[in-house]
Amino acid sequence: MTFKLxxxxxxxxxxxxxxxxxLLEEIxxxxxxxxxxxSAFVIQACQYALENLEENQYQMFGN
Structure with missing residues (x-):
């Protein structure tokens, strides 16, 4: 999944x-x-991280 603004x-x-x-300067x-x-950037970055965290957790547990 790609991160799009x-x-x-x-x-x-x-x-x-x-x-x-x-980090503030980079953002x-x-x-x-x-x-x-x-704010929109931070929200999208958090959503992206959570979605990818869930996918990685499923892979770790073999689901």
């Missing part, structure tokens, strides 16, 4: 997360000039 505006809740400065560079907010 997309704009998304759904109901949400605020959470505070601390990011290392170099800002990745979304520069694209129709995606920082």
């Amino acid at each position: 997309k704009s998304d505006k759904r109901a949400s809740e605020n959470k505070t997360v601390r990011f290392p400065l170099p 800002e560079e990745a979304i520069e000039g694209k129709d995606v907010t920082f």
Whole structure:
């Protein structure tokens, strides 16, 4: 599965997360000039990680 940026505006809740400065800079560079907010990027990255984590867990247990 590939990671593709997309704009998304759904109901949400605020959470505070601390990011290392170099990671923040990389994210800002990745979304520069694209129709995606920082929050949307982080949400999509988390969804991608969870989907791939589940797939890897199934492979680990032979399912």
